[in-house]
Amino acid sequence: xxxxxxVAIDEAREGLASGGIPIGSVxxxxxxxxxRGHNLRVQKGSAILHGEMSAFENAGRQPAxxxxxxxxxxxxxxxxxxxxAIVLYGIPRVIVGENVTFQGEEDFLRSRGVEVTVLQDEQxxxxxxxxxxxxxxxxxxxxxxxx
Numbered sequence: 001x002x003x004x005x006x007v008a009i010d011e012a013r014e015g016l017a018s019g020g021i022p023i024g025s026v027x028x029x030x031x032x033x034x035x036r037g038h039n040l041r042v043q044k045g046s047a048i049l050h051g052e053m054s055a056f057e058n059a060g061r062q063p064a065x066x067x068x069x070x071x072x073x074x075x076x077x078x079x080x081x082x083x084x085a086i087v088l089y090g091i092p093r094v095i096v097g098e099n100v101t102f103q104g105e106e107d108f109l110r111s112r113g114v115e116v117t118v119l120q121d122e123q124x125x126x127x128x129x130x131x132x133x134x135x136x137x138x139x140x141x142x143x144x145x146x147x
Contacts, residue, residue: 002119004028005097008073009123011038011051018043021135021142022127023051025074027059027091029066035059041142050142051075052082056089067091075124077104079143087112097124101132102143 004026011024015038027035037054040046049057052074067089075097078086083105086094093115099106106116132139 002073002095004033004071004073005075005095005119005121007033007036008051008075008097009121009127011036012075012124012127015039015043015051016127016131021138022131023074023076025051025055025072027055027067027070027072029062029070034062034066034070039142042138048081050079050082052078053085056085062089064090071095073097075121076128077102077106077118078109080105080108083109086114093117095119097121098128100125101128 007026008024012022015024016022020042021039023039025037026033035055035058037051037058039051040049040054070091071093072086072091073095077096077099086109094109096116096118098120099118109116
């Protein structure tokens with residue numbers, strides 16, 4: 001297991017433990033984590049703090065060159081909002097824990113030159129499968145679907 005994906009998984013578990021949705025993310029620049037976070041929509045009553053957005057927020061303001069040399073790790077395939085931020089800030093590579101439970105905007109990312117690697121990590125799959133089974137209404141809210 002890649003150590004950075006493990007940090008993203010740890011972030012996802014922290015989000016779940018605090019009553020939220022188990023999606024975690026880290027942004028890595030030259031082998032060092034510059035931003036990490038987990039989905040905080042429930043905990044903060046936020047409309048936008050998905051795991052990736054939380055990692056961007058915690059990375060703070062960075063020069064474009066930093067993002068252009070960074071890798072974003074996320075436990076779940078990124079949604080359209082998070083994919084837009086990845087493209088906006090010029091992140092060239094995204095490592096995805098899984099896309100079995102949710103297929104995000106990987107094709108869009110690839111069409112914009114982003115290298116996307118999907119690990120199909122069983123920890124990530126199991127965590128999301130359990131969450132979706134146990135909290136379907138909260139999950140649908142997070143991805144913008146109506147029940």
